[in-house]
Amino acid sequence: MTTQTTAPETPSAPTTGAANSGLLGIPAATGRALATGGSVLTIVATFLSWTWTADFPGDLTVYGYPGGLQVLVLIGGALTTLLALASYGIKGLRWLTPAGADPAIKLAALATFATAWYTVLAITIELGGAVNLEPGGYIVAVTSLTALTGALALPFQRPEADPIDPDSTGWEKFKHSLAHGWTTTKAVFASGSPRPVRELPSYAEILIIVAVLALGLTVFTYGIGTEYDELFVGFLILAGTGFAALNKAGLIAHASQITARHQTITTFGAFIAAALFPFTQTDDQYATIGVYILIFATVALGLNIVVGLAGLLDLGYVAFLGVGAYAASLVSGSPNSPFHVHFPFWAAVIVGALASLVFGVLIGAPTLRLRGDYLAIVTLGFGEIFRITANNLDGTSGPDLTNGSNGISSIPNLDILGFDFGAQHDIAGFTIGRFANYFFLMLIITAVVVLVFRRSGNSRIGRAWVAIREDETAALAMGINGFRVKLIAFAVGASLAGLAGTVQAHVTYTVTPEQYLFAGAIPPNSAFLLAAVVLGGMGTIAGPLIGAALLFLIPNKLQFLGDYQLFAFGVALILLMRFRPEGLIPNRRRQLEFHEEAEAPTVLGKTGA
Amino acid sequence: MTTDTTTKDTAPGATTPGQTVLDARGVTMRFGGLTAVRNVDLTVNSGEIVGLIGPNGAGKTTFFNCLTGLYVPTEGEVRYKGNVLPPKSFKVTAAGIARTFQNIRLFANMTVLENVLVGRHTRTKEGFWSAILRGPGFHRAEAASRKRATELLEFVGLADKAEHLARNLPYGEQRKLEIARALASEPGLLLLDEPTAGMNPQETRATEELVFAIRDMGIAVLVIEHDMRFIFNLCDRVAVLVQGEKLIEGDSATVQGDERVIAAYLGEPFEGAPGDEEAAEVETAEANAETTTDAAPGKENDR
Numbered sequence: 066m067t068t069q070t071t072a073p074e075t076p077s078a079p080t081t082g083a084a085n086s087g088l089l090g091i092p093a094a095t096g097r098a099l100a101t102g103g104s105v106l107t108i109v110a111t112f113l114s115w116t117w118t119a120d121f122p123g124d125l126t127v128y129g130y131p132g133g134l135q136v137l138v139l140i141g142g143a144l145t146t147l148l149a150l151a152s153y154g155i156k157g158l159r160w161l162t163p164a165g166a167d168p169a170i171k172l173a174a175l176a177t178f179a180t181a182w183y184t185v186l187a188i189t190i191e192l193g194g195a196v197n198l199e200p201g202g203y204i205v206a207v208t209s210l211t212a213l214t215g216a217l218a219l220p221f222q223r224p225e226a227d228p229i230d231p232d233s234t235g236w237e238k239f240k241h242s243l244a245h246g247w248t249t250t251k252a253v254f255a256s257g258s259p260r261p262v263r264e265l266p267s268y269a270e271i272l273i274i275v276a277v278l279a280l281g282l283t284v285f286t287y288g289i290g291t292e293y294d295e296l297f298v299g300f301l302i303l304a305g306t307g308f309a310a311l312n313k314a315g316l317i318a319h320a321s322q323i324t325a326r327h328q329t330i331t332t333f334g335a336f337i338a339a340a341l342f343p344f345t346q347t348d349d350q351y352a353t354i355g356v357y358i359l360i361f362a363t364v365a366l367g368l369n370i371v372v373g374l375a376g377l378l379d380l381g382y383v384a385f386l387g388v389g390a391y392a393a394s395l396v397s398g399s400p401n402s403p404f405h406v407h408f409p410f411w412a413a414v415i416v417g418a419l420a421s422l423v424f425g426v427l428i429g430a431p432t433l434r435l436r437g438d439y440l441a442i443v444t445l446g447f448g449e450i451f452r453i454t455a456n457n458l459d460g461t462s463g464p465d466l467t468n469g470s471n472g473i474s475s476i477p478n479l480d481i482l483g484f485d486f487g488a489q490h491d492i493a494g495f496t497i498g499r500f501a502n503y504f505f506l507m508l509i510i511t512a513v514v515v516l517v518f519r520r521s522g523n524s525r526i527g528r529a530w531v532a533i534r535e536d537e538t539a540a541l542a543m544g545i546n547g548f549r550v551k552l553i554a555f556a557v558g559a560s561l562a563g564l565a566g567t568v569q570a571h572v573t574y575t576v577t578p579e580q581y582l583f584a585g586a587i588p589p590n591s592a593f594l595l596a597a598v599v600l601g602g603m604g605t606i607a608g609p610l611i612g613a614a615l616l617f618l619i620p621n622k623l624q625f626l627g628d629y630q631l632f633a634f635g636v637a638l639i640l641l642m643r644f645r646p647e648g649l650i651p652n653r654r655r656q657l658e659f660h661e662e663a664e665a666p667t668v669l670g671k672t673g674a
Numbered sequence: 675m676t677t678d679t680t681t682k683d684t685a686p687g688a689t690t691p692g693q694t695v696l697d698a699r700g701v702t703m704r705f706g707g708l709t710a711v712r713n714v715d716l717t718v719n720s721g722e723i724v725g726l727i728g729p730n731g732a733g734k735t736t737f738f739n740c741l742t743g744l745y746v747p748t749e750g751e752v753r754y755k756g757n758v759l760p761p762k763s764f765k766v767t768a769a770g771i772a773r774t775f776q777n778i779r780l781f782a783n784m785t786v787l788e789n790v791l792v793g794r795h796t797r798t799k800e801g802f803w804s805a806i807l808r809g810p811g812f813h814r815a816e817a818a819s820r821k822r823a824t825e826l827l828e829f830v831g832l833a834d835k836a837e838h839l840a841r842n843l844p845y846g847e848q849r850k851l852e853i854a855r856a857l858a859s860e861p862g863l864l865l866l867d868e869p870t871a872g873m874n875p876q877e878t879r880a881t882e883e884l885v886f887a888i889r890d891m892g893i894a895v896l897v898i899e900h901d902m903r904f905i906f907n908l909c910d911r912v913a914v915l916v917q918g919e920k921l922i923e924g925d926s927a928t929v930q931g932d933e934r935v936i937a938a939y940l941g942e943p944f945e946g947a948p949g950d951e952e953a954a955e956v957e958t959a960e961a962n963a964e965t966t967t968d969a970a971p972g973k974e975n976d977r
Contacts, residue, residue: 517806524805524816525791525798532781532792539779542742544767544796544859553802 091218099215104145106208111139113201141177164259164315174216176306181209259315349498362613365597367561373604375554376534378441381448385559387581389566392420421563429555455578472577602648700750725909772861782841790823793858
């Protein structure tokens with residue numbers, strides 16, 4: 066026995082005396098071999114039949130042809146194998162693990178194990194018993210477990226336990242041992258800092274960026290295209306844990322360094338990748354999701370100017386989307402509109418954005434004198450006022466403007482320069498349906514918002530926003546007209562949301578007050594918008610986009626959660642805020658704010674904002 | 675730490691010597707029933723370093739806040755170069771008064787350079803549309819701002835740390851950065867609120883040099899400080915504030931020799947003619963105290 070006896074919930078106490086031992090009592094060399102062998106065998110097992118009947122979705126009965134969840138396990142196994150081989154120092158694979166292979170192997174093996182066992186358990190439970198498993202199912206369960214066992218035997222830097230206070234009560238001792246167990250668990254997956262990226266010729270770096278973007282597009286397209294709940298859950302498990310594995314391997318850090326060197330190319334590339342999305346789809350079904358995600362993400366990015374840059378907590382932001390949508394729909398020739406005019410799209414866009422701008426200034430002028438929580442409460446109120454007002458302007462309880470709860474319906478499809486957005490078009494052999502058309506249009510709006518965010522963030526006005534967020538009194542003393550600058554942030558955010566609203570009105574055909582709730586199961590609503598910003602990472606461009614994609618896809622795909630969607634969402638948000646308060650894609654500044662004890666990189670490059 | 679490092683010898687906001695820069699007349703500040711500052715007059719002429727001292731709670735920082743527009747004085751008025759100051763702190767900065775804070779208030783998560791660039795805010799015009807459209811004017815103004823900010827960082831000796839986060843600077847350098855940020859707004863008068871608080875003697879010396887250099891740029895300085903040696907080395911005139919009222923104003927020797935100042939700092943025997951018994955008691959106590967101080971003479975002269 067060693068001194069490390071205070072980790073009761075680690076599966077077995079280490080028998081070796083070294084502080085560098087693995088979690089399990091297997092020699093490191095054996096563990097590495099087990100991990101490698103196990104993952105290779107897992108790959109093989111995915112080519113076997115896992116169940117005898119095609120009742121389980123995805124058809125896992127075929128030999129020699131992995132389907133559905135088997136493909137995910139195959140990818141996980143392949144990743145583990147590659148990382149394990151890289152840990153043997155095989156030439157040509159060293160680039161995979163710039164920050165050390167062992168933690169990455171552990172996470173990759175965990176990803177494979179979790180996906181494989183999830184599949185096996187899902188088959189067992191859904192089809193009613195383990196008898197429904199074919200040998201392949203048992204084999205993959207054993208091989209993935211072997212790989213995980215081997216991986217967990219790899220050595221890691223074991224943390225020293227704090228000495229126990231002999232006077233403490235049993236409960237305190239229990240808490241102490243729990244805390245040590247947690248630090249040990251964290252240490253198992255802790256990795257070193259990645260070695261810096263070698264200078265590559267810029268064409269190679271651009272190729273890497275293209276590869277990263279292509280991978281991103283593939284993952285996103287796969288996630289959007291998952292056809293049944295099991296596959297999506299498996300996808301979430303594998304993508305989440307696999308991403309963590311790549312992160313521990315240091316690949317993410319390398320990729321972000323390379324993309325930071327070519328920011329403009331990356332941004333353009335990302336838009337091209339996004340524009341390619343409709344071409345990967347055979348029908349319009351998933352382009353629908355794509356365009357809704359894009360609307361949600363664009364509005365979230367607009368909110369990020371208000372919340373992330375200027376630090377104004379706005380809980381009624383969805384109202385600006387609503388104002389834009391209503392204004393555009395009223396002038397776009399809907400039979401319900403009291404105006405009976407049909408403006409061309411560009412004019413409707415201007416009307417929508419201007420209406421939101423005016424609304425933003427009207428709300429902002431009296432409320433922006435408040436700070437912090439008070440502002441949040443007042444904006445929350447105004448958001449609800451908008452919705453209720455729209456509900457009441459129906460001709461009976463108020464002037465007839467918005468047609469009450471029925472909303473403005475039958476908004477005609479757009480027609481720009483003879484291009485009918487409602488019809489299918491064939492481009493180079495690909496069929497581009499209605500929603501794909503709007504997807505392209507929305508992508509242009511997103512590009513505008515990204516441009517506004519980037520350029521305003523890195524300028525005199527952007528610095529003033531950040532200064533106000535950091536310390537309002539000091540900012541005032543530096544000559545910044547706080548009220549004016551905050552009003553500009555509020556107005557800009559509002560107009561960008563209104564811009565998105567004009568497209569949303571056409572995409573959904575109908576604009577009703579119930580689309581613009583504070584909180585509801587269907588994004589976008591104010592709570593989800595704020596959550597997308599916080600989840601993704603405040604003050605970044607990629608953060609809200611990814612946060613919005615996740616927040617839209619997860620409730621959309623996990624229909625079986627039903628009434629518990631909001632509950633699950635709340636739990637997930639609490640966990641995220643506990644363990645990663647800076648969001649998935651942290652702004653480097655924010656990361657430092659939240660992890661003050663962490664060793665801060667002293668130099669912040671230009672990519673900080 | 676000399677003026678040689680700057681390209682300009684005089685700051686843009688500099689004034690001709692002898693002109694009255696700041697003229698506070700009868701400034702009174704009441705918070706409810708509490709009068710924090712009562713009827714204080716103070717003038718600062720260009721090319722002058724004026725000190726403001728007083729015991730804790732004397733109302734020095736409140737007076738400062740009245741000068742910078744954070745508070746609007748209940749009575750009296752403050753004139754800067756003949757014009758009454760506007761009641762908003764950002765307008766005061768635009769008029770030409772810059773300040774630092776007693777407890778450092780940098781923008782902690784911005785870089786050193788960005789902090790100074792924020793200080794340039796009042797001297798640049800580029801708004802939102804200019805930032806979006808990025809015409810040649812925008813690039814020119816941005817480049818000019820960066821150039822000026824870099825010069826100021828060189829002036830205070832932080833040029834090699836321009837890309838560091840402000841929060842990561844050591845304490846003394848944070849104070850310097852705050853001064854650089856204030857200078858970026860091209861002030862004619864700089865208000866320093868305890869610039870050497872928490873500094874060691876070397877850093878205090880360096881700050882002295884820095885303040886002289888700022889004065890030589892043609893910027894008048896008004897400084898609050900508790901470090902008497904610093905004040906009396908530095909200042910042309912010193913004003914003493916006690917319980918919200920100005921006790922005395924004059925050069926170092928006058929202030930140092932004034933009985934009321936000493937009384938304000940060290941206390942005086944309370945009035946009401948103590949009886950003989952008490953007087954005798956005090957005498958013996960003083961005698962005792964003297965013997966103890968004689969035993970350790972170095973102690974008192976340390977500072």
